[in-house]
Amino acid sequence: xxxxxxxxxxxxxxxxxxxxxxxxxxxxxxxxxxxxxxxxxxxxxxxxxxxxxxxxxxxxxxxxxxxxxxxxxxxxxxxxxxxxxxxxxxxxxxxxxxxxxxxxxxxxxxxxxxxxxxxxxxxxxxxxxxxxxxxxxxxxxxxxx
Numbered sequence: 001x002x003x004x005x006x007x008x009x010x011x012x013x014x015x016x017x018x019x020x021x022x023x024x025x026x027x028x029x030x031x032x033x034x035x036x037x038x039x040x041x042x043x044x045x046x047x048x049x050x051x052x053x054x055x056x057x058x059x060x061x062x063x064x065x066x067x068x069x070x071x072x073x074x075x076x077x078x079x080x081x082x083x084x085x086x087x088x089x090x091x092x093x094x095x096x097x098x099x100x101x102x103x104x105x106x107x108x109x110x111x112x113x114x115x116x117x118x119x120x121x122x123x124x125x126x127x128x129x130x131x132x133x134x135x136x137x138x139x140x141x142x143x144x145x
Contacts, residue, residue: 002100004033007081009093014074014081020099026076027102034096035089073102 007014014030022028050056074081089095120126 002098004096004098007095007097009087009089009095010091012083012086014083014095014097016079016081019079020076022076022101024077028074028076028081029100029102030072030074030081031098031100032070032072032095033098036094036096 005020006017008017009015047056072087073084075084076082117126121128
């Protein structure tokens with residue numbers, strides 16, 4: 001799953017502007033695409049443009065602290081994304097991010113075990129027991145079911 005969304009950084013969390021279709025407590029990897037200030041005034045926009053063009057050296061305070069294309073990890077809970085490490089962002093920053101769901105290692109291992117067992121069943125080396133439980137095939141007692 002990968003999607004680009006806009007969030008507002010406030011009180012240490014990233015609040016999506018639209019609901020996310022994710023299960024609670026999902027670990028998420030985000031790529032920061034663009035950082036802006038929600039209430040950026042005209043002076044700040046001019047200073048940012050001059051700094052981006054190389055005309056001035058110092059950027060306005062609060063800009064460019066979190067690098068674009070930086071990857072961060074968050075936990076999705078109660079409708080917000082909670083970073084696992086502190087973010088250097090000013091309050092009320094508007095951030096455009098790309099969301100990539102991270103599969104928990106336990107789920108990956110379980111899925112791999114399931115595929116492995118299915119291969120063993122297909123090869124006649126294991127069979128499913130009562131209720132779908134896995135049991136090893138016994139040699140010399142017929143084929144696995």
